[in-house]
Every structure is written in structure tokens, then in C-alpha cells.
Amino acid sequence: xxxxxxxxxxxxxxxxxxxxxxxxxxxxxxxxxxxxxxxxxxxxxxxxxxxxxxxxxxxxxxxxxxxxxxxxxxxxxxxxxxxxxxxxxxxxxxxxxxxxxxxxxxxxxxxxxxxxxxxxxxxxxxxxxxxxxxxxxxxxxxxxxxxxxxxxxxxxxxxxxxxxxxxxxxxxxxxxxxxxxxxxxxxxxxxxxxxxxxxxxxxxxxxxxxxxxxxxxxxxxxxxxxxxxxxxxxxxxxxxxxxxxxxxxxxxxxxxxxxxxxxxxxxxxxxxxxxxxxxxxxxxxxxxxxxxxxxxxxxxxxxxxxxxxxxxxxxxxxxxxxxxxxxxxxxxxxxxxxxxxxxxxxxxxxxxxxxxxxxxxxxxxxxxxxxxxxxxxxxxxxxxxxxxxxxxxxxxxxxxxxxxxxxxxxxxxxxxxxxxxxxxxxxxxxxxxxxxxxxxxxxxxxxxxxxxxxxxxxxxxxxxxxxxxxxxxxxxxxxxxxxxxxxxxxxxxxxxxxxxxxxxxxxxxxxxxxxxxxxxxxxxxxxxxxxxxxxxxxxxxxxxxxxxxx
Amino acid sequence: xxxxxxxxxxxxxxxxxxxxxxxxxxxxxxxxxxxxxxxxxxxxxxxxxxxxxxxxxxxxxxxxxxxxxxxxxxxxxxxxxxxxxxxxxxxxxxxxxxxxxxxxxxxxxxxxxxxxxxxxxxxxxxxxxxxxxxxxxxxxxxxxxxxxxxxxxxxxxxxxxxxxxxxxxxxxxxxxxxxxxxxxxxxxxxxxxxxxxxxxxxxxxxxxxxxxxxxxxxxxxxxxxxxxxxxxxxxxxxxxxxxxxxxxxxxxxxxxxxxxxxxxxxxxxxxxxxxxxxxxxxxxxxxxxxxxxxxxxxxxxxxxxxxxxxxxxxxxxxx
Numbered sequence: 001x002x003x004x005x006x007x008x009x010x011x012x013x014x015x016x017x018x019x020x021x022x023x024x025x026x027x028x029x030x031x032x033x034x035x036x037x038x039x040x041x042x043x044x045x046x047x048x049x050x051x052x053x054x055x056x057x058x059x060x061x062x063x064x065x066x067x068x069x070x071x072x073x074x075x076x077x078x079x080x081x082x083x084x085x086x087x088x089x090x091x092x093x094x095x096x097x098x099x100x101x102x103x104x105x106x107x108x109x110x111x112x113x114x115x116x117x118x119x120x121x122x123x124x125x126x127x128x129x130x131x132x133x134x135x136x137x138x139x140x141x142x143x144x145x146x147x148x149x150x151x152x153x154x155x156x157x158x159x160x161x162x163x164x165x166x167x168x169x170x171x172x173x174x175x176x177x178x179x180x181x182x183x184x185x186x187x188x189x190x191x192x193x194x195x196x197x198x199x200x201x202x203x204x205x206x207x208x209x210x211x212x213x214x215x216x217x218x219x220x221x222x223x224x225x226x227x228x229x230x231x232x233x234x235x236x237x238x239x240x241x242x243x244x245x246x247x248x249x250x251x252x253x254x255x256x257x258x259x260x261x262x263x264x265x266x267x268x269x270x271x272x273x274x275x276x277x278x279x280x281x282x283x284x285x286x287x288x289x290x291x292x293x294x295x296x297x298x299x300x301x302x303x304x305x306x307x308x309x310x311x312x313x314x315x316x317x318x319x320x321x322x323x324x325x326x327x328x329x330x331x332x333x334x335x336x337x338x339x340x341x342x343x344x345x346x347x348x349x350x351x352x353x354x355x356x357x358x359x360x361x362x363x364x365x366x367x368x369x370x371x372x373x374x375x376x377x378x379x380x381x382x383x384x385x386x387x388x389x390x391x392x393x394x395x396x397x398x399x400x401x402x403x404x405x406x407x408x409x410x411x412x413x414x415x416x417x418x419x420x421x422x423x424x425x426x427x428x429x430x431x432x433x434x435x436x437x438x439x440x441x442x443x444x445x446x447x448x449x450x451x452x453x454x455x456x457x458x459x460x461x462x463x464x465x466x467x468x469x470x471x472x473x474x475x476x477x478x479x480x481x482x483x484x485x486x487x488x489x490x491x492x493x494x495x496x497x498x499x500x501x502x503x504x505x506x507x508x509x510x511x512x513x514x515x516x517x518x519x520x521x522x523x524x525x526x527x528x529x530x531x532x533x534x535x536x537x538x539x540x541x542x543x544x545x546x547x548x549x550x
Numbered sequence: 551x552x553x554x555x556x557x558x559x560x561x562x563x564x565x566x567x568x569x570x571x572x573x574x575x576x577x578x579x580x581x582x583x584x585x586x587x588x589x590x591x592x593x594x595x596x597x598x599x600x601x602x603x604x605x606x607x608x609x610x611x612x613x614x615x616x617x618x619x620x621x622x623x624x625x626x627x628x629x630x631x632x633x634x635x636x637x638x639x640x641x642x643x644x645x646x647x648x649x650x651x652x653x654x655x656x657x658x659x660x661x662x663x664x665x666x667x668x669x670x671x672x673x674x675x676x677x678x679x680x681x682x683x684x685x686x687x688x689x690x691x692x693x694x695x696x697x698x699x700x701x702x703x704x705x706x707x708x709x710x711x712x713x714x715x716x717x718x719x720x721x722x723x724x725x726x727x728x729x730x731x732x733x734x735x736x737x738x739x740x741x742x743x744x745x746x747x748x749x750x751x752x753x754x755x756x757x758x759x760x761x762x763x764x765x766x767x768x769x770x771x772x773x774x775x776x777x778x779x780x781x782x783x784x785x786x787x788x789x790x791x792x793x794x795x796x797x798x799x800x801x802x803x804x805x806x807x808x809x810x811x812x813x814x815x816x817x818x819x820x821x822x823x824x825x826x827x828x829x830x831x832x833x834x835x836x837x838x839x840x841x842x843x844x845x846x847x848x849x850x851x852x853x854x855x856x857x858x859x860x861x862x863x864x865x866x867x868x869x
Contacts, residue, residue: 056724062827064636071589071601148608150589150601219638240647241819241827243724262724266817270719273711277718425582425832431591443590455594464586464602467594 052549053259055526058271058283062241063263066226068202069142069218071150079244079263081542083231084202087116087135087183088195089541092532094307094357094447096196100130100203100230102181107488111190118181123251124205125234126227132177137206139185139198140164140172141217148218153466154198157191157485190486192493196449203230232256232544241265254545275299275521281549282522282529287344288397293521303347304531306518307356307447310399312390312406312511313431313439313469320383321437327508329376331366333413334406338368340514343401347517354456354510355501356447359494365505373413387416391430392440394421402513403440431463438511439469450497454481457509472509525550555857562849566842570626573841574619577834584635584832585611609635622838631842632835636828641839644824651721652820655812656805658736659743664798667748668791671755675763676782686752693749698808701742702815709738719817739816746808747801754797758790765789792863799855803848 061075068084070076087101096104100122106115122130141147143155144164155161160173174186187194205228212220226235233246233256246261264271264280272289274280276296285293285301294301314321314330321327331352340348352365377384390407394400407417417438422430430436446453455466458481459473477500484496520531528546585605589598606612610621625632631641674686710718716738717723723731762768763786771785810822817823821840828836860866 054725065638073590145601145604148605152601153594153598224637224639239722239724239819241817241823242720242722245724260725264720264724266719270706270817273706273718277710277714279717279723423582425584425587428586428591429581429583432586461594463591464589464594464599466598467591469591 051260052525053257055258055261055547055549056274056279056281057261057263058268058274058280059244059263059265060268060271060284062265063238063244065223066235067218067220067223068138068204069147069149069151070223075265079235080202081231082233082246082261082263082544083226083229083235084204085230085232086200086202087118088199090200090448091541092304092530096199096448101199105195105199107192107195109488111192111486111488112187114185114187114191114194115178116183116185116195118183119253120181122230122253124207124228124230125249125251127251128205128207128228129180130203130205130230131180132183133180134203134206135183136172136175136177137210138201138203139175141204141209141214142198142201143172143175144214146214148216151201157187157189157194159186159188161188192488193449193451193485197452200448205229232542233261256544257548258544275523278523280523281526282520285519285521286397287347287516287519290345290347290519296521298524299521300524301519301521302529302531303517303519305349306515307445308442308518309351309444309515310402310440310442310513312513313436313441314472314508314511315434315436315438315470316473316509317434317471318437320386323380324507325376325380326382327511328366329373329380329382329413330410330415330511331508332369332376333373333415334409334511334513335368336366336513339402339405343398343405344514344516347519348514349517350514351512353501353505353512354446354453355450355497355504359450359497359501361498361501361505370409370413377414382414384414384416387418388437389418389420390438390440391420391422391427391436393424393427396442398516399440399442406440431469434471440513441469450500451481451485453500453504454478457481457504468509470509472507474503474507474509477503477507551860555853558853558856562853565849566845569845570623570838570842571619573838573845574622575615577837577841578615578618582832584834585609587832588635631839634828634833634836636831636833636836641835644836645821645839645843648819648821648824651818652806652809652813652822654732654736655740655743655818655820656802656809658740659747659809660798660802660805662740662744663748663751666744667751667755668787670748671752672759672782672787674752674756675759678760683756686756690749690752693745693747693752698742698746698811699815701745702739702812705738705742706815721819739812739818743805743808743812747805750801751794751797754794755790758793759786762786762790792859795858795862796855799851799858802851803844806844806847 059075059078063075063079064070064073065076066080066083067076068080085100087099088096088105089099091097098104100118102117102119108114116135118130118132118135124130139155139158142149142151143158143161145152146167152161152165155172158172158174160169160171163169164172174188176184178184185194208228209217209220209222225237229235229249232249232252232254234249236245236247238244242264244263246263248256248259266274268286268289271280271283272285272292275283275293276299278298283293290301293299314327316322336350340346340350351360353361355361388410390403392399392403403419407419410417427436427439427441431439444456446456455461456468457472457474458466458468458478459475460466461468462471463469480496480500480503484493484500487493487496518531520529522529527548527550528543530543530546532541585602588605589601610618622632629642631645633639634641634644637644670686670689674683677683706718709716717735721732721735723735759782763782765786768781768786771781776785806822809820810825812818813820813822814826821843824836825840828840
């Protein structure tokens with residue numbers, strides 16, 4: 001307690017402290033009053049929750065920035081899906097649907113030229129025309145790492161992307177505006193999947209950002225307060241950690257009846273509670289909260305199949321996991337149907353590959369069969385004495401439960417599993433130095449553009465150069481995915497992807513567990529809301545024009 | 551007195567620099583990498599490694615820690631605490647907008663806590679070993695021993711969900727935000743923080759007053775014919791509150807810890823929420839900024855405690 005070192009009591013005098021005492025009390029009071037007053041600044045808008053025309057929606061995490069150049073981050077994307085529009089979106093069956101574009105992209109026979117026609121008469125929220133030049137500007141910024149873009153890898157196939165990335169060119173040669181409504185993209189190799197890969201990126205306004213230097217463009221203040229946009233809603237403000245306020249965009253290409261949207265980042269418990277009290281109108285809920293929301297009055301619950309997933313990466317840079325029999329044995333050992341039924345309350349689907357819908361491999365796949373798991377492990381000469389660590393980031397109830405179930409089921413098949421709860425960055429660094437054994441994680445969507453599976457399975461996509469955490473490698477699969485990208489005929493592409501899906505299923509790069517259904521709960525005063533199976537952070541699937549509030 | 555303040559300020563500056571070195575090194579040496587956390591591995595396209603490397607260079611994280619500290623200090627002296635990695639805004643701005651909500655929460659809680667503690671403490675001291683005294687003891691012990699997050703959850707369940715009286719989270723209703731609306735949102739978190747804080751204060755008030763009531767001057771006053779109310783309120787209480795002033799100042803940094811928890815539970819957009827989310831995201835500049843803010847708060851509170859003590863109690867001299 002050095003604080004008191006300068007203090008000394010003088011004995012015998014204590015009666016005349018009154019003025020000092022009052023002064024001190026007054027000072028303390030003034031400090032407190034100032035603090036309270038300073039915080040009491042009021043907001044000019046005076047609409048409360050529950051108003052017709054005002055929608056309160058749950059945001060599952062706090063957003064960071066509203067920049068399409070930044071690394072993808074779920075809550076950011078969700079906000080952006082309201083305020084920005086993209087050339088293409090996707091529908092419930094994961095097919096590309098035109099948004100700013102007028103129709104499906106025209107892909108040349110050699111799959112090296114892609115032409116996109118924009119709808120006529122598109123406008124930014126400030127009334128300025130939105131043209132092909134904005135698309136060129138956006139794609140150039142995205143392809144240029146100097147802007148701070150984390151998306152440049154997606155443009156690798158575009159002609160001139162390498163020159164732009166290396167600083168040898170200022171423009172992206174392969175993306176040009178033929179006229180106000182026509183964008184032409186040329187690629188250095190066949191890339192029929194390119195529209196699916198880049199088509200859902202938000203288009204940003206050239207007339208606002210065109211004069212900003214490329215370097216650090218992604219960190220520009222515009223992206224913390226995007227004043228000009230093209231989505232169904234315009235950005236009004238982000239009251240830090242409280243809510244994002246949006247207003248209907250009068251210049252949107254369709255009339256929007258909801259006047260205001262508040263996106264509120266709170267914990268899922270609070271969101272569920274607020275749905276009950278009416279403070280929240282629209283909430284995405286975890287399967288474990290399903291019984292709670294189903295019991296609420298005036299609340300409707302809807303679900304949709306989703307390509308979001310939970311899966312386990314197997315570190316195949318370790319010799320013991322290189323034998324495919326070991327990986328197949330693990331899939332047989334885990335009762336995935338049981339996990340869906342018990343952990344998700346039935347709200348999910350067991351899957352056997354990264355390919356979805358029509359492309360998914362047919363047949364039984366890997367049914368729960370502990371005996372077969374045992375014999376496969378024996379065939380592979382598995383050393384049961386050597387433990388395997390299953391790492392995951394705790395906090396999501398279904399994953400936490402799944403981890404313990406999987407531990408006991410793998411043990412029953414003769415695999416000693418130790419559970420390890422880790423922080424996000426510890427998990428990521430274990431990916432990078434390849435020190436993990438098994439890692440349970442969730443996310444993703446390879447549905448709209450199946451060729452993107454290459455980024456998680458490809459031999460040259462090992463983390464951190466790409467998303468192949470498992471360090472799986474199958475050249476035949478790589479070849480098929482590349483061939484599919486060189487074919488412009490949709491039917492032919494589909495056939496190639498189906499083949500790729502079967503090879504992937506047989507090779508088990510990951511232990512696929514299940515795709516949880518997307519569950520939405522909303523107050524019945526909201527109508528016209530269609531649940532989408534797309535992950536919430538995917539742009540271009542909401543049909544805002546149909547949403548109505550009573 | 552003036553000399554004392556100057557000397558203390560100089561010592562505080564030195565302490566502050568030492569703390570900054572400590573915080574800076576601890577934050578940087580702790581495991582974790584902010585850059586890696588920026589990219590979801592699932593979203594890695596080709597060029598992920600290059601992005602990570604470029605970002606690390608841009609943020610200066612590839613330089614030796616001593617150089618990083620030097621650069622930081624040079625900027626900090628000019629009032630520039632750097633940019634938040636996550637929000638891309640100046641740290642001082644990020645912190646600045648959080649001070650208000652936290653002050654509001656803590657200020658309101660402190661006022662309520664003091665009023666309650668003095669009333670309860672006096673009642674307990676005057677009627678020692680009565681039902682009131684035991685009641686105050688039980689309340690005080692409960693306040694100290696029940697974790698604030700638990701009180702928060704119970705509060706939300708009872709007052710928001712079951713009774714529907716108070717909002718469950720946030721500082722304002724979106725789109726409203728008028729003073730009454732803010733007050734409505736403040737009641738629940740404010741009262742819980744006040745309750746937690748009032749516990750120890752009550753014990754101090756009671757203990758101090760009991761001591762003073764046994765002192766000679768009190769007996770003298772009584773002998774001179776002063777009534778019991780006058781004796782307690784004018785004589786004994788005034789003197790017994792002197793140690794409380796110091797306790798309150800020392801308690802403020804402690805209160806901030808309580809506020810961190812309350813802010814999390816009630817989605818109150820203050821410093822505490824900011825600190826928790828910044829730590830989760832390894833947002834180094836904000837973590838360092840926050841820690842230094844707390845350090846400054848502690849140093850100021852200690853200094854103010856000493857000065858107030860001297861001002862209130864003339865027996866104390868400052869050298």
C-alpha cells in the first residue's frame with residue numbers, strides 16, 4: 001500500500017473538518033452527476049419495438065465491418081445481405097438466381113468467356129445509376145490484394161489477376177464493361193464455376209469509392225458506415241454492440257414494405273427470451289432451443305434443410321490416418337443418425353460428402369456398424385494403445401454433446417480418444433503446424449458452386465494456402481473438379497461433379513457428421529418470411545419484398 | 551499539499567509507464583494470433599497464407615516486440631493509441647464511446663449503493679444485535695457471496711420474462727433511446743450492481759459507526775444533553791464516514807470488474823463488453839488501451855482517495 005505513504009495523522013485536531021468534508025462530498029456528487037448526464041444523450045428517432053413496419057431481428061454475433069473485401073465473417077455478411085446486392089444469389093435448391101443480373105450468365109463453349117447482363121435502370125440508394133462500371137470497379141478491388149482484400153484468391157482464374165496481384169497492372173484485364181449493362185469476364189483457364197464463386201459478392205459504388213487509393217481501401221471509413229448501397233435496405237447506423245439500424249431503400253428494384261430493421265446482437269438466451277416478450281420478431285434458433293420456442297404463444301417455427309455442416313477434420317499428414325480404412329472405420333463407428341435424432345432432436349440430415357442435393361452420392365454410405373469399424377481398424381493394423389485427440393472450440397451445445405458421444409463410440413470400436421477443448425486461435429495454429437489429430441468444426445457451404453470443394457479437398461490447397469485442413473490429397477478428384485470447371489454445359493458439369501462426389505465419399509477427407517437444419521422462429525405479425533436453407537451469412541437468398549408486418 | 555500532488559503525479563507517471571510495459575509484453579507474449587483469427591479456414595482460397603503474411607506485416611506484428619513497443623509508446627505519448635484490428639477505428643474513439651455507458655451504470659449503482667449502505671449500516675449499528683442488524687448482515691453477506699451473473703440471470707427471468715416489467719437487455723430500445731427509455735433499461739443492471747457493491751459498504755458503515763458510538767466524544771455530547779438523533783447523525787456518523795470515502799475510492803476499480811460481468815449479461819454496451827470481446831479476438835491495441843484505462847482509473851482513484859481523506863479529516867496531513 002504505497003498509496004498511504006504520504007499520509008500522516010496529526011493528533012488532537014479533529015473538530016474543524018466541516019468545509020473540507022462538504023467540498024469532498026460535493027465533488028463526488030458532481031463527478032457522479034456528470035457521468036450520469038453524459039450518458040443520457042437521447043436519440044432523435046422515437047419509434048419503439050412492436051411498431052408496424054419495424055422489424056427486430058437477432059444477430060448471433062457482433063458485426064465488425066461491412067466490407068466485402070474483408071475476410072468473410074458471418075454477422076458482417078448477414079448485415080451486408082440486407083444492404084448490398086450482388087449479381088447472383090441462390091434459391092432453396094442452391095441454383096444460381098439472378099439479382100442485379102437480368103438472367104443466368106452466358107458461358108462460352110470453351111468456358112473462358114462469361115457475359116453477364118445487368119437489369120436495366122438499376123439505381124444506388126442515392127439515386128445514381130448502377131452500371132457495369134460498378135461491377136468492374138468492385139471485382140478489380142476484390143482481386144487486388146493491395147486493397148486489403150481477402151478475396152483475391154477467388155479471382156485467380158480471371159485474366160490479368162496475377163499481374164494485378166503482383167503490382168504489374170493497375171486494372172483487372174479480364175473484367176470489362178462492354179456497355180452500361182454488360183459485363184464481360186475472360187479467364188486464363190476454363191472456369192465455368194466462376195459466376196457461382198464470385199457472383200454473390202456485394203457490388204460497391206464506384207462513384208463513392210473510385211477516388212480512394214487502392215492501398216487500404218478495405219479499411220476505408222465507408223465500410224463502417226456504408227452510406228450508399230444497392231440492397232433492399234440502407235444502412236442508418238450501428239450503435240456499437242446495441243443494434244444495426246436499417247431503413248427501406250426507396251430506390252430498390254422492388255418495393256419493400258418493412259420500413260425499418262433493427263439487427264440486435266445479443267446472446268442466444270436473451271434472443272429467445274426477447275422473442276417471448278415481443279422485443280424480437282425474427283430469431284434463428286439452435287436445435288436445443290426448439291422445444292422452448294415451440295411452446296411460445298404467437299410464435300411460428302419453420303425449418304429448412306441446410307448445407308451448413310458439422311464435421312471432423314482428420315490430420316492426414318500423420319501416417320496413421322493415411323490408410324483410408326482407418327477413416328472409413330471411424331465413420332462406421334459413429335452413430336450419426338443417432339446424433340441427429342438425439343442431439344438435434346431430429347432437425348438435421350446425415351451426409352456423406354461435401355456435395356449436396358442432386359450431386360450427393362447415392363446409396364447407404366457409411367451406416368452405423370461398430371463391428372465393421374472394428375474389422376476395418378484391424379485390417380489397417382491400427383495401434384489401439386496410441387491415443388487420438390479430438391479438439392474443438394466449446395460453446396455450442398450440439399457440438400459439445402456430439403464430442404462426448406463420438407468419444408465413447410470410437411472407444412467402442414477400439415480407438416482411444418481424448419477430448420481437448422481449445423480456443424479458436426489455438427485450433428487454427430494446430431491446423432497450421434499440423435499438430436492436431438482430429439478437429440471438430442462447423443460451417444461452410446459448397447452447394448451453390450460445387451467446384452469450390454477444391455478449396456477444402458485439393459492437393460495444393462493445404463492450410464493455410466487453402467482450406468484443406470485435413471491435408472487430404474486425391475489427384476483423381478482434383479482432375480475431375482478441374483475438368484468440371486472447363487465445361488460450360490450444365491448437365492455435363494453435373495455428371496462430372498456426381499463422379500467427384502463418389503470419389504470424395506470413398507476417400508473420406510473428413511468425417512462428415514450432419515447438416516443441422518436451419519430453424520427460424522418469428523412472431524406471427526411477420527408474414528411472407530420464407531426460411532432458407534442457406535447459411536444465414538449467405539448473400540442473395542432473402543426475398544425482402546415479400547416480408548410484411550402487421 | 552501542492553508539492554505532494556505533483557510528487558504523486560510524477561510517481562504515477564512512472565508507475566504508468568511500467569504498467570504499460572507489463573501489459574504490452576503480456577498481451578503480445580500470450581499465445582494467440584490476431585491475424586490468423588481474421589480468416590475462417592473454410593473460406594481460405596488459394597493465397598490464404600499470403601494474406602496472413604501481408605496482414606501481419608501491415609499491422610507490424612512481424613517486428614521484434616521491443617520495436618513494436620517503441621512505436622506504440624511514441625504514438626501513445628502523442629495521444630494516439632493505434633487502430634483497432636477488428637473495427638478499423640482509432641482505439642481512443644472505440645474506448646471513448648464506451649466510457650459513457652459504463653460511467654452511467656457504475657455512477658447510478660454507486661449512488662444507490664451508498665444511500666442503501668448508509669441507511670442500512672446506521673440502522674444496524676444503532677440497533678445492534680437486533681433483527682435489523684442480523685437482517686443487514688444476511689443481506690450484506692448475500693451481496694458479497696452470490697455471483698453477479700447469477701443475479702443477472704435471475705433478474706432477467708423474474709422481471710423481464712415472468713413479470714414483463716423491465717427490458718432484458720441493451721441500453722435503449724432500438725429507435726427510442728430517450729432518457730426515460732435509458733432509465734428503464736438501467737434499472738435492472740444498475741440495481742444488481744448496486745446490490746453487489748452495497749454489501750461491503752454496509753459492513754464498513756456499521757463497523758465505523760459502532761466504533762464511533764463508543765468513543766469518548768460521543769459520551770461527552772450525550773452528557774451535554776444532545777438527543778440520540780443528533781448524536782448519531784451530527785457527531786458519530788460524520789466521523790464514521792471518513793474511512794468509507796477511502797473504501798469507496800478503492801472499490802471503484804473493483805466495481806468495474808462487477809460491471810464487466812453485468813455488461814455481458816445485459817448486453818450493456820460499455821467498457822466491460824468491449825474488453826471481453828477484444829480479448830476474444832486478440833485485438834491487441836484495444837486490450838492494451840483498456841488495460842491502461844483501468845490502470846489510470848486505479849491511480850486516480852487512489853490519489854483522490856488520499857486527497858479526499860485529507861480534506862475530510864483534518865488530522866491527516868499530506869507531505
